[in-house]
Amino acid sequence: MGKYSLAALKPELVANYRDKRLNSLGRRGELISPNTVRLELALLGHFFTVSIQEWGLGLTYNPVQNIRKPSPGEGRSRRLSNDEEKRLFAVLRQHNNPMLAWIARIALETSIRSQVDVKRRLVRLTDTKNNEARLVPLTRISHRG
Structure with a gap:
């Protein structure tokens, strides 16, 4: 998505990014978790919100706001070593x-x-x-x- 200007990012592009990330492999060769993609989208959405509300960049809407987000999943059960x-x-x-x-x-x-x-x-x-x-x-x- 880095090749697009902020104004060019539309919900369709963000949804395509979501789908590609959900089907891509991480550093250890496993599928990227839905929660990781959900957090990435949350960060991108927050960036657009701040850009619109605080920085006045002239953007008219947040393209992340209305796309479906992956569910957070069950999480992990882990104890400290x-x-x-x-x-x-x-x-x-x-x-x-x-x-x-x-x-x-x-x-x-x-x-x-x-x-x-x-x-x-x-x-x-x-x-x-x-x-x-x-x-x-x-x-x-x-x-x-």
Whole structure:
């Protein structure tokens, strides 16, 4: 897409880019993940939004806005290696807030840290009594003070 001017980028070109990326191979020879393409499109869309709203480049619309985006997929389940955990807590213990390492330890031990979507205010629970994953909404109540 680098050969086109910003004004020449139309939704059809962005959709073609999406489709080519979804069928292309990454550095390790595997297909590019739909989530990677979704994030690339989000970055491109944000670039157009800033160009229009803040930079006044004279563009009339965002060509990324109305094309279908790949789904984000299920995500990954990953734990820190022992070495990663040791390095993390060595840094956290040096922080001026003594509670930070304690909070990180709880998050690490509960394995729920990667399943919290702060923006959408949801927690995804995968290991439930009835073996069915569910989303739990978070309240907007502030627990400060």
